Amino acid sequence: MNPLPRLFGRSRRYNDIDVSIEEHIQERADELEAEGMPRKQAEQSARREFGNVGLLQQRSREQWQWPALESLLADLKFTFRRLRKSPGFAITVLLTLAIGIGANTAVFSVINGVLLKPLPYPDSNQLVALWLNAPGASGLANFESGLRLSESMFFTFSEHNHSFQSLGVWVENRANVTGIAQPEEVHTILVSKGLLETLNIPPTLGRWLSAADQDPHGAKRVMLSYGYWQRRFGGDKGVVGRSLQLDSQTREIVGVMPRGFRVVDNDFDLLVPLQFDRSKAILAGFGYNGIARLKPGISISQANADVSRLVETWMSSFSNGPGTNPFYYRVWKISPDFRSLKQQVIGSVTGVLWVVMATVGLVMLIACVNIANLLLVRADSRQNELAVRAALGAGRGRIVRELLIESVTLGMVGGLFALGVAFGGLKLLVAHGPANLPRLSEVALDAGSLTFALILSILSGLFFGSIPALKYSTTRAIAALSGSNRTASDSRSRNRSRNVLVVAQVAMALVLLVSALLMIRTFTALRNVDPGFDDPAHTETVRIYVPDLLISNQTRVTQTLNELSDKIAALPGVQSAAFAGAAPMEGIDPNWDEMAAEGKVYPGGEPPLRLFNYVSPGYFKTMGTKIVAGREYTWDDDYGLRNNIIVSENFARENWGSSQAAVGKRIRQFSNMPWQIIIGVAQDVRHNGVDEKAPEIVYWPAIYNSPYTRTPTIDGLRAVTFVVRSHRAGSEALIADIQRVVWSINANLPVATPGTMQDIYAKSMARTSFTLTMLAIAGSMALLLGIIGIYGVISYAVSQRTREIGIRLALGAQKSELKWMFVRSALSLTVAGVAIGLVSAAAVTQSLKSLLFGISPIDPLTYLTVPLVLCAAAALASYLPARRAASVNPVHALRVD
Amino acid sequence: MARTSDNRDLFPGALEIMILQSLRHKQMHGYALVKHIKQVSDDLLQIEEGSLYPALQRLLREGLLESEEGVSAKGRPTRIYRVTDSGIHHLEKELSSFGKMFDGITRVLAFSQS
Structure with missing residues (x-):
């Protein structure tokens, strides 16, 4: 009809x-x-x-x-009318929900964008990261990203595999662009043949780098990122065919990649072909990230099996030069351990994000419990109304439905406000989240987030509504109407649900507070670690790179850098300046290789690999890294190419027992090389981050005889981090001064990534401080909600028992005894909550283990402090209403209605 | 007030059929209809009086009945119900399917008795 x-x-x-x-x-x-x-x-x-x-x-x-809809509308109208009549209640609940659901939606958006959504490539589930394990390469401590591929491995694997549709390698780099505007350092990604085919995103303009562009003797070409195209060429469609100067080399632009395209998770300005020369490829040089696209139906383990047989092929097809043993790498036990590209991209952030999600989820649960408590109180005052309606023929289902509609409405309206909170929260999270959060650009408040907010709104509404609904749908009309609640205090059973909720709240708050305190203790432990340098806030850092085509002669390069550091040191307010291959915690490992101490016999015949850094004279003084024995390099050492070397304290102790004993001892890289004499021992430096153990480091001078060429060749630093000690560190003025000095020496040298050591140091603690901030916010919210919960329950109990209090007082009860009665009931609830919470916390914090540093997940101090704080808070929260109870005038109390 | 739900002694649709059949020969108002069914069934059917009204509205909605203003025997304003053509058509169809069902049930019961 x-x-x-x-x-x-x-x-x-x-x-x-x-x-x-x-x-x-x-x-x-x-x-x-x-x-x-x-x-x-x-x-x-x-x-x-x-x-x-x-x-x-x-x-x-x-x-x-349409009965369902219409009675729903009627209920809704009724709900809104009643909410308007109690604005205080409505605002409290809606605010709580807006914050709770908003925070959850924001964190979910991050989780969705980072962990759940597939990578933004077609059929991205076919993409694998070519991760190699090499457990036999002893000393290669920094194995977080596995053993990367060498040029020769790329050739072997891409030519002989049966598992992949395509395979490519890439590596990040920086290069100087000149000739457009000011000289500028840009992010480049060097790509091999097969890489763009593997990612399979078509260019927005022009064409991909082709196989011909990879020919080492072919033309020099380049592709632009969308951002660089917009920034430097204003989105000019005629850019294809034009050229730019990259590290003083002219390259023709062949295409532009679309907006949002990233190589794995890396932004870039330019894509440059690697132009590998197969005839010159050697076994070593494990510096390239490999990715591949699996053939349909091939699993990762099949690909592993396929490539593991190619490791022998690789060793028999290439060498490291005449007289070297290509099968030496058998000792490394290289085996493929490919993993999905997504897993590789996400990496270690998974744990942090889930901890944060669990945290805000727990706060949400506490908030819901608080709201349920409020609703219970509210339903209590409506008990007569509900009983009358039941007597007039309202079915039980009808009443339950109405109570649920009220709470779900609250949930949905709260959810609406929550979207605003989520939007703001997401901006905050993205701005202040861990700086190394992968896929940050893909995080957005999208359909997934909205669905999540909607479901969470409904579920939380159902959850906090079902508690009063369950309780009051079973209320017997007669008991409510006969007025028995006017003459007596509440029965135990009426209070039980509220008490259970408070116990649950306390338990959850305890878990959060324990976690927060553990993170705070971790943070202080990290702060107390000596990173191996001092006063990072007054150490400015900038990256400078001198390309081969600008100055080819290494001695000239070193002289230029030397002149630069002298001029920078002469700037006003600058105490000293120096440079190195990498500053600590920058995430750059200048080199890794073996290093043998004289007279030492190594198991397996090969000495372990060590981290190499290359430092200028004055570097340790500028960084505030103590020289514990011997001395630093001088420029005379450097230009004299004397075979001097500096090692770290732990390297010295490992080989000779003490730093003093190490001075004058000799080490060398390969057996065909001259011995290097140790002239100094530097304090241990936490090169890989505050929470990572300090690696053994060998510090080479800024200029040295190359160990990697057969004819004697002078090699040295070209890409350096300048460190400048000055009270002006961090100021724009200092950067401008440095920039001017650099340009006065060579107008084509850009100054890149300015910052202070403090920034780098903070970044290395970002994961901890982010988790800490989130947990601290969540913990304090939980504490606050818990206090409100306890206060609410006790003050409600006081108001309900006014008459009883009056009788007690009239019969001669002491006021202090009355106060204690209420405080005691709050404390017993708290203690019950604490007991449950302690057990849960001991279990939950096990999952925090990887985020903790220097303390155990069952840190006694933490487990003692938090319960005490909670009990004190509970005592305070209950004392206020209890005092009101004691001030009851018995005459008034007994006269109330 | 023990039961407010539909009378469970009847199977679904039975009440509607009885209403249509009762009104087929004579248009009636509500109270007369209840009385008619009670009398004809010799009080064998326990029909709660009120349960008739939702059923009447259902039949009106389906267009099987029509109602018009009228007065009761006592002269009070009420509504008189009358079966429409489609109501008669529906009734015929239902009666024949009921008939088959009753036949079936009767045969099964007769068989188990013998």
Whole structure:
């Protein structure tokens, strides 16, 4: 039937029903009266025989309605009316929900963007990261990203595999672009053949780098990122075919990649072909990230098996030069351990994000419990109303439904406000989250987040609504209406649900507070670690790179850098300046190789690999790294190419027992090289981050004889981090001064990534400080909500028991005893919560283990402090209402209604 | 007030059929209809009086009945119900399917008795 006339003719229909039923009852009453019953009794009897008049009228009307929708609308109208009548309640609940759901939605958006969504490449589940394990390469401590591929491995694997549709390698780099505007250092990604094919994202303009562009003797070409194209060429469509100067080399632009395209998770300005020369490829040089696209139906373990047989092929096809043993790498036990590209990209951040999600989820749960408590109190005051409605024929389901509709409405309205909170929170998270958070650019408040917010709103509404609904749908009408609650205090069972909620709240708050305190203790432990340098806030760092085509002669390069550091040191307010291959915690490992101490026999015949850094004279003094024995390099050492070397304290102790003993001892890289004499021992430096153990480091001078060429060749630093000690560190003015000095020496040298050591140091603690901040916020919210919960329950109990208090006082109870009675009940709830919370915390914090530093997940101090704080808070929260109870005037109390 | 739900002694649709059949020969108002069913069934059917009204509205909605203003025997305003053509058509269809069902049930019961 057409619903429209049904809708319009409805009031007439309703009238018909009422008239019909009324006539029915009257007629029946007439009959009964005629049989001799008094009129009044006859009418009553007629109604009784008819059944539940209201309900049957309702059922009859429902034939003309969409019953579900209409009674829903009626309930909604009623809900909104009642919420408007108690704005304080509504605002408290909505605010709590907005913050709770908002925080959860924001964190979920991050999790969704980072962990759940597939990578933004077609059929991205086919993409694998070519991760190699090499457990035999002893000393290669920094194995977080596995053993990377060498040029020769790329050739072997891509030519002989049966598992991949395509395979490519890439490496990040920096290069100087000149000739467009100011000389500028840009992020480049060097790519091999097969890389773009593997990612399979078509260019937005022009074409991909082709196989011909990879020919080492072919033309020099380059591709632009969308951002660089917009920034430097204003999005000019005629850019293809033009050229730019990259590290003083002219390259033709062949295409532009689309907006948002990243190589794995790396932004870039330019894509440059690697142009590998197969005839010159050697076994070593494990510096390239490999990715591949699996053939359909091939699993990762099949690919592993396929490539593991190629390791032998690789060793027999290439060498490290005449006289070297290509099968030396058998000792390394190289084996493929490929993993999905997504897993590789996400890396270690998974744990932190889930901890944060669990944290805000727990806060949400506590907030819901608080709201449930408020609703219980509210439903209590509505008990009479509900009982009357039940007596008038409202079914139990109807009442439950109405209570649930109220709470779900609250949830949904709260969810609406929550979207605003989520939007703001997400901005905050993205701005202040761990700087190394992968896929940050893919995080957004999208359809997934909205769905999450909606589901969370409904679920939380159902959750906090179901507690009062369950409780009050079973209320017996008679008990409520007979007024028994006016003369006596609440029975135990009436308070039980509120008490259980408080215990649960305390337990959850305890877990959060314990976690937060563990993170705080971790943070202080990290702060107390000596990183191996001092006063990072007054150490400015900049990266400078001198390309081969600008100055080819290494001695000239070193002289240029030397001149630079002298001029920078002469700037006003600068105490000293120096440079190195990498500053600590920058995430750069300048080199790794073996290093043998004289007279030492190594198991397996090969000395372990060590981290190499290359430092200028004055570097240790500038960084504040103590020289514990011997001395630093001088420029005379450097230009004299004397075979001097500096090692770290732990390297010295490992080989000779003490730093002093190491000075004058000799080490060398390869057996065909001259011995290097140790002239100094430097304090241990936490090169890989505060929470990582300090690696053994060998510090080479800024200029040295290359160990990697057969004819004697001078090699040295070209890409350096300058460190400048000055009270002006971190200021724009200092950067500008440095920039001017650099340009005064060579106008084509850009100054890149300015910052202070403090920034780098903070970044290395970012994961900890982020987790700490989130947990601290969550913990304090939980504490606050817990206090409010306890305060609410006790003050409600006080207000409900006013009469009882009056009687007690009248019978001579001491005020202090009365206060204690309420405080004690709060404390016993708290203690119960603490007991449950302690057990849960001990279990939950095990999952925090990887985030902790220097303390155990069951840190006694933490587990002692938090319960004490909670008990103190509970005592305070209950003391305030308890004091009110004690101030009750017995006369007034007994006279209340 | 023990039961407010539909009378469970009847199977679904039975009440509607009885209403249609009762009104087929004579248009009636609500109370008369209840009385008619009670009398004809010799009070064998325990129908709660009020349960008739939702059923009447359902039949009105389906277009099987029509109602008009009228007065009761006592002169009170009420609504008179009358079966429409489609109501009669529906009734015929239902009666024949009921008939088959009753036949089936009767045969099964008769068989188990013998």
